[in-house]
Amino acid sequence: MKFNSFVMRVILIASIVLSIILSWKIWTNNTHYERRTDSQTTTKAVSRKSDRKISDIFLPTQILWRTNQQSQLVYNSKESLVPKLKEAMKLTKSARFKASKLSEANYYQAITTDDTLTLLYPDNISYAVFKKVFDDSNNQLSRNTTFNRIKITMGNKPQLTLMNDKSHMTYQTTMRQFSEAQVKRILDHSDVHLNVKESLLNHKPFIYVAADQSLLPYSYLVNQQPxxxxxxxxxxxxxxxxxxxxxxxxxxxxxxxxxxxxxxxxxxxxxxxxxxxxxxxxxxxxxxxxxxxxxxxxxxxxxxxxxxxxxxxxxxxxxxxxxxxxxxxxxxxxxx
Structure with missing residues (x-):
């Protein structure tokens, strides 16, 4: 019994000494742990920065394809089609724009032409922003020329028309580098073609979805901050x-x-x-x-x-x- 008591006392004393040594090391090396915490905080702060460019944020939001006197709102539920169409219509070479002011009737006729692809913005953008988005190296219009509609008319001589729904101004040019086949391949890969009709309301065209159409339900995770x-x-x-x-x-x-x-x-x-x-x-x-x-x-x-x-x-x-x-x-x- 005396031997066991002696061993227990030795173990207890050793534990106390070890505890004191470890505590001393922690206290004397506190700056090491502080530097580690700062490093972790800095890493988190850097990860919050965005690498988005203005050309990413000012992409068109809707795609309209019109053929056989029917307009379709086109999109792909798996990936965005706009960046692909953007690459297909790089404007490295094109003729000069011809500006025209259209009547309301002629403007409506222009937006409902068959065999046309239209990229829509929810509001007017400027030509200078358009140049950044679509890598256009031309300087043919004033940087603050405004429009909300980019229409491409298919054919042997494809036409690009920038259109302003508010003022009914149009700016048309011939595209010298354009692959109609590439654009149609992109459209063929879209899994949603929603029949729509464009009608004038307060002298501006608005998109109305045709009746009796069904869509698959989707769910999305939306980022939210406190x-x-x-x-x-x-x-x-x-x-x-x-x-x-x-x-x-x-x-x-x-x-x-x-x-x-x-x-x-x-x-x-x-x-x-x-x-x-x-x-x-x-x-x-x-x-x-x-x-x-x-x-x-x-x-x-x-x-x-x-x-x-x-x-x-x-x-x-x-x-x-x-x-x-x-x-x-x-x-x-x-x-x-």
């Missing part, structure tokens, strides 16, 4: 005590800064999930549509949010503001 993510990213990241919050109906409005030159406002609608961010800076507003797009896109990148599926949605001339939305199958996502 409110605090946008508050810390877009407002004062160093001192959240400077941020004021107030409720107005379904909206929560966060403000940062009393100085008008540095004033920021973040509005979050809890009903729709929409977020609006306004930043007043001691700088001049961008002049021209293209500059406004470039400035808004730079601000979009600064949010650090995922831009997968993000597309240009609209531009408001009165407020000089650009809206972007996440798109699925050519339609903007909504939160219910």
């Amino acid at each position: 409110e605090n993510y946008y508050i810390t990213t877009l407002l004062d990241q160093k001192n959240t005590d400077n941020i004021d919050a107030k409720e107005q109906g379904d909206n929560v409005i966060y403000t940062d800064g009393a100085n008008n030159d540095l004033y920021k406002r973040l509005t979050i609608n809890h009903k729709t999930g929409e977020i609006a961010f306004v930043k007043y800076e001691d700088t001049k507003s961008p002049t021209g549509l293209t500059k406004s797009f470039e400035t808004s896109f730079a601000a979009l990148l600064k949010t650090g949010n995922s831009l997968s599926g993000m597309r240009f949605y609209s531009y408001d001339e009165d407020t000089n503001s650009t809206t972007y939305r996440t798109y699925v199958e050519g339609a903007p996502t909504l939160v219910f």
Whole structure:
């Protein structure tokens, strides 16, 4: 018994000594663990940066194919067709554009021509942005010339027409490098051809889906960030005590800064999930549509949010503001 007691005392003393040694090593090497934590945090911050370009965000959102006096809204549920069509219609060589102002009747006739492929934007873009998206090396139009419709007329001499649904202005040219066979192969690989009709409403064409058509149900995972993510990213990241919050109906409005030159406002609608961010800076507003797009896109990148599926949605001339939305199958996502 005495021997066993002696062994237990030795083991206990050894354990205490070992514990003291290990504790001393941890305390004296604390800076090592701190550096490791900083490194991990830095890696996470870098991974949030987006490598998206303005040419990715300003892609057309809808594809229309018209043949036999029937328009079809075309898309592929497995992959986006727009980037493939973009590669098929690189405009390295083309004749000069011919500008025309059409009457309402002639404009409607032009958009309902057979054997045409049309790429649609939800709102007007500028020619300078079009050049970036489609790698167009020509300088044939003013950089701020606006249009929302890119129409390709098939045939021996394929025609490219840039069309503005609001003003009924058209800009037409002959495409010298274009493969009709390649485009038709891309369209043949699409798994959805939805019969639609374009009709004029308030002097503008709108797409109406024909009746008695069924679609397969789809489910998608939509990326969503908590409110605090946008508050810390877009407002004062160093001192959240400077941020004021107030409720107005379904909206929560966060403000940062009393100085008008540095004033920021973040509005979050809890009903729709929409977020609006306004930043007043001691700088001049961008002049021209293209500059406004470039400035808004730079601000979009600064949010650090995922831009997968993000597309240009609209531009408001009165407020000089650009809206972007996440798109699925050519339609903007909504939160219910």
